[in-house]
Amino acid sequence: MVVLVVVALFSAAPLAAASGGRPDPLFRIIAYVRGNAMDIEQYPLQYLTHINYCFLHLKGNTLVLGGERDSIAISRLVALKKVHPGLKVLFSVGGWGGCELCSGVFAAADGRHEFAISALELLQHFGADGIDLDWEYPAIEGYPGHPYSGADRHNFTLLVAELRKVLGNGYEVTFAGGGFLKFLKESVEWDQVMPLVDYVNVMSYDLVNGYSTVTGHHTSLYSTPRQMESTDFAVRFLDSLGVPPQKIVIGAAFYARVWQDVKPGNNGLFQEGKFTSYVRFNQFDEIFGTGSSFTTYWDSTARAPYAYDSTNRLFATFDDRQSVALKTEYAIHKGLGGIMFWELTGDLRENGLLTTMANTALRSPRPRQRPPDQPK
Numbered sequence: 160m161v162v163l164v165v166v167a168l169f170s171a172a173p174l175a176a177a178s179g180g181r182p183d184p185l186f187r188i189i190a191y192v193r194g195n196a197m198d199i200e201q202y203p204l205q206y207l208t209h210i211n212y213c214f215l216h217l218k219g220n221t222l223v224l225g226g227e228r229d230s231i232a233i234s235r236l237v238a239l240k241k242v243h244p245g246l247k248v249l250f251s252v253g254g255w256g257g258c259e260l261c262s263g264v265f266a267a268a269d270g271r272h273e274f275a276i277s278a279l280e281l282l283q284h285f286g287a288d289g290i291d292l293d294w295e296y297p298a299i300e301g302y303p304g305h306p307y308s309g310a311d312r313h314n315f316t317l318l319v320a321e322l323r324k325v326l327g328n329g330y331e332v333t334f335a336g337g338g339f340l341k342f343l344k345e346s347v348e349w350d351q352v353m354p355l356v357d358y359v360n361v362m363s364y365d366l367v368n369g370y371s372t373v374t375g376h377h378t379s380l381y382s383t384p385r386q387m388e389s390t391d392f393a394v395r396f397l398d399s400l401g402v403p404p405q406k407i408v409i410g411a412a413f414y415a416r417v418w419q420d421v422k423p424g425n426n427g428l429f430q431e432g433k434f435t436s437y438v439r440f441n442q443f444d445e446i447f448g449t450g451s452s453f454t455t456y457w458d459s460t461a462r463a464p465y466a467y468d469s470t471n472r473l474f475a476t477f478d479d480r481q482s483v484a485l486k487t488e489y490a491i492h493k494g495l496g497g498i499m500f501w502e503l504t505g506d507l508r509e510n511g512l513l514t515t516m517a518n519t520a521l522r523s524p525r526p527r528q529r530p531p532d533q534p535k
Contacts, residue, residue, distance in 0.1 A: 186490075187408060187497025188516055189360065191251065192504065196232035200239070201508045206517035208497070209247045210236055211291045211360075214254040215281075220264050220273035222252060222281060237286050247288035249331060250281065254293050255302055261294045262306045265318045274318070275325035282330055289331030290322060291360065296337060297346045316348045323355045331357045338363035338393040338410065349400045357406070358496045361397075363390035364412035367476065369434045374421055376428075377476045378412040379461035380486055385429050389461065390486060394493065408497045411486050413440040413505040413512055415447070415466075415477035426456050427467035427474035438475070439505035440512055447475060457481075480515045487519040 189209040192199065196212070204210075212233055215222055224230055236248045253261060264270035278290050295301040297311035322332050334352075336342060336359045353359070364378035366388045375386050382389040390409050397407055418432035438446050447453045453466040453475065462485050466475040478486070490498045498516060506513050 185405070185496075186520055187358070187499070188513070188520065189408060189497060189499035190503040190513070191499065191501045192232075192236070193502050194232065195228065196235050199236070199503070202503055202506065202511075203509070203514055203517070204239060204243055204246070206513055207243070207246060209249060209288075209499075210239075210503075211249045211251045211499075212236055213251045213502075214257045214293065215250050215252050216257050217252075217260040217264055217274070219260075220270045221277040222250075222274055223277075224281075233285050233287065240286075247331065248285075249289040249291045249333065250278070250287060251291040251293050251335070252278075253295060255295050256305075258294045258301070259305045262297075262308055262311050262314075265294075265314045266308070266310060268317075268321075271314075271318050271321040272325070275321045278322065279325055279330075282326070289333065289357070290326070292318070292322075292332075292334040294334070296342055299341055299345050312346060312348060315346070316351045319352050319355045333357050333360060335360045335362055337361075338390065339366055339388050340392075340396070343393060343396050349397065349402055353402050353406055358408050359397075359402075359406060360408045360499045361390075361393050361410055362501075363393055363410045364478075364501065365416075367416070369416070371434065372431060374418050374427055374430050374432050374474045375476065376458065376461045376463040376465065377416045378410070378478050378482075379458070379463040380482065380489060381460060381462050383458065383460045386461070390489070394495070404494045405496045407495045408499050409486060409490050409495060411483050411498060411500040411512070411516070412478045413500050413502060414438060415440075415443070415475045418474045419472065421467070421472050421474040423467070423469050423472070426454070426465070427472075428456075428458070428465055430474065432474055435473075438477075440477075441505060441507050443477070443479070478512070480512065483512045483515050484519045487516050488523050491520060491523045 187208045188206055190207050191211045191213055193213040240246050297315040298309050333356055338361050367375040367377045379389045381391045394407060415438045417436045419435040421427045421432035422430045424430055447466050452468040452470045455464055455466045457464055463482050464479045487498055
């Protein structure tokens, strides 16, 4: 039996590269970083434009750190700005399981105002650059048991407006949005929110998730006849609403999702199964590589890899170097605002997926375009 090593995963600086390519200040490469940042200098940070530190939470109406570890990590990240001029450090708020109070607090004007004031105080204290709202999710069910209401949709708009009012235009205001249809249709008043924010980070991963009982591509680039939701589907949906492309940042996954008890039909793809674990990219060679029980396949329609272990009836869906390069090219050719990923410490410290992103961006000319609209 294969033993899976399961690990909990959970504008712009110039894009620099060893090759000395010219920087593109309009294309963001954004890393989410969770928890301990003590060894973060061992990753190729010269490729990043933004680091989003995860996660800060609500205590009452106030934005708070999780403890001393957060304070040390944030201070260390902000100090990196001296080494990497132009790098921006944002606080991500909430996350999966981290926004239990959001619906209630953000329903009241006092709650939104006190939150915004506390966010400003933390940004000023640490010298950070903005707030990334990761409320999962306004107006629709998210983490099991967390309150939500149809009123959340408009309250999210009011929250963004209050943050912009309090923070002004000197700080970035962004949010993480689900890449699936229900979120896209029901959670956000896009026409009112997008003029106020710098950009949206579309979580174009977990499109099949831990609650899915049928396998699929969790982070595919394109839709297929069997799976509508994809990165391209979300981008097209937002484009149909008039969201400026330069305010759309798409997401890549530096981890695999694994299902068990999956029948071998179609090499495990679109078969019934039970989610069992996720695996960081820096473990892929060990778990999925040569010598393992997995065989890796490529879906040329979805432009996404997957793997199946017929001996142990395990199915895995993930991004790899090829799919990340294609996503980066897609973002550039579509004139999007950039690409982000979850999560930096899941990468290799040398020649990982972040390096693939950067090298792809440097050799893919970006269409000429005007600078992104300034938030109002």
